[in-house]
Amino acid sequence: MATLKQLRTRVASITNIQRVTNAMYMVAAAKMRRAQEAIESARPYAEQLDLMLRRLQSSIDSDSHPLFQQRPIKRLAVVVVTADRGLCGGFNGNIGRRARLELEAHKDVDIELTTVGRKGRDFLRNRGFDAAHHHADVYHHLDFAHAATIAQQVTADFVEGRVDRVLLVFSEFRSVANQIPVVQQLLPIVADAPEGGGQVVEDYIFEPNPEQLLEALVPRHVNFQVWSALLATNAGFFAAQMTSMDNATKNAGDLIDELTREMNKERQSSITLELMDIIGGAEAVAH
Amino acid sequence: MPASFHLRIVTPAQILFSGDVLSLRAPGSEGSFGVLANHAAMVASLTTGELNFAGDGDRRHLATSGGFVEVSSEGVTILAETAEFNSEIDVDRARASLDRAREHLANQSADRARAQAALMRAVNRLKVATGGA
Structure with a gap:
């Protein structure tokens, strides 16, 4: 049984921890909101890009474009996107495990691993997968140029035949409580069947010709895929951190309650003991 | 109108x-x-x-x-x-990236196409920012 003083020290230190986790919770909540807004503001661009791509695909045969070309896989590039920091529950571990599954499934081919985010690099390195390229310090100031740099690197590798397929592993942001690690094929581009949006409502003038337009549009599509993966992972990280810090704050509260109860019990029993001493002493004097 | x-x-x-x-x-x-x-x-x-x-x-x-x-x-x-x-272009930053692009171009080993593109962007931003078009 701990003494009263020990209990008091523990309650004080847990109260401090609770203060820290609560502050982190609030910071993560604010940052998550901003990250969610960033996802929202990227949506019009995504929709417009998609619309143009479909329009072009409906007017020409896009399969001839190098970035749509399916090749037998001899070398595979995997881009793993995680957060830089922890204290977010199983968030980074989940992405890391999903990536590892993918890497082990392709053991028979050469793999070129690219990591974005410190946690993913460390996770995979500890399990024997060394990253050929690592992009550090991406989240501190999230910038489209970063996404474009990453995308251009793998696109060049693909076009020049150094890799035959590019996979992107990141965390999809479904909701605040739900982030799921997903694997997306970045290259070759999986062509959606040009339905609905493909029907030509207006007779467009293409300048320059559709082939050249597609040539310019497709790399931007790849850039944007990487960008939205970064945005989703960033928002997911803060959501996961928010949830885990909220849990930590609650757990600290439970612990404080429990310790306070124990402390009170201890105090009461010591008072009872002292009283009994006094009464015993008084009786001894009286007799 | x-x-x-x-x-x-x-x-x-x-x-x-x-x-x-x-x-x-x-x-x-x-x-x-x-x-x-x-x-x-x-x-x-x-x-x-x-x-x-x-x-x-x-x-x-x-x-x-x-x-x-x-x-x-x-x-x-x-x-x-x-x-x-x-009005929102940061002229100092544009100048800095212009210098960087020039340096890359002078450096033979650098990726020339990318440096060229970066140079064009920097020049363009400066031109638009200073209103000389």
């Missing part, structure tokens, strides 16, 4: 501008071109250069690193990976 049309400038980070304008000038990859109301439907690609449009009265200038324009009966949409109004 000349006819106006709706213009939207969309970047991955935000909808930079949305409103009715009277005319637009864009740096097409085949040469700079103008758009007025009731223009034929068109999709065109843009190169690094200056974009400007006139709303009611003032003409506003932007620097872009390229993108696409779609003209349809519903209006005009510009899709740009980067676009900045001249």
